[in-house]
Amino acid sequence: MFDGPKPNDIEDWVCVFERGTEYEVEAAKNYLSSLDIPSNILSKRDSAFSLNVGETALVYLYVPKEYEQEAREAIEELDLPSDSNVDQEEE
Template sequence: MFDNLKPNEIEDWICIFERGTEYEVEAAKNYLSNMDIPSQILSKRDSAFSLNIGDTALVYLYVPKEYEQQAREAMEELDLPAESDSDKEEE
C-alpha cells in the first residue's frame, strides 16, 4: 500500500533529509537556520494516531534549490543518529 513513498515534489525546493521523528528534522532545521540556510518541514505524520514509525509518519526537510549543495554539505557535518536498520529495510 505504501511502497516506494517519496518526498513531494515542490517547485524550487529540494528534500534533503527525511526521518520518522519530528525532533530529528527539527534539529536539522535549527542547524541549517544557524548557518543562514532557509528550510521548511513537511510532515506526513498521522496526528490522529500519533504514529512515529513507518511510512505514514515520515517528516521531510526541504531547502530552496539554490541552497541544496550548501545544505547537503552542512548535513554531512551534523551529528544525528543514523536511520535504524528497520527504516532501511522498508526502502
C-alpha cells in the same frame, strides 16, 4: 505495490533530509538556520495515531534548490542518530 515513501515534489524546493521523528528534522532545520540556509519542514505524521513507521510517519526537510548542495554537506556534518526505519528502506 509500493516502492517506499517519497517526498513531495515542490516547485523550486528539494528534500534534503527525512526521518521518522520530528525532533531529528527540527535539529537539522535549526542547524541549517544557524548557517543562514532557509528550510521548511513537511510532516506526513498522522496526528490521530502515534505512528512512526511507514509513509504516514515521515517528516521531510526542504531547502530552496539553490541551497541544496550546501545543505546536504552541512547535514552530513551534523551528528544525528540514524533512523532505523529510513535506513532499512534505503538498503
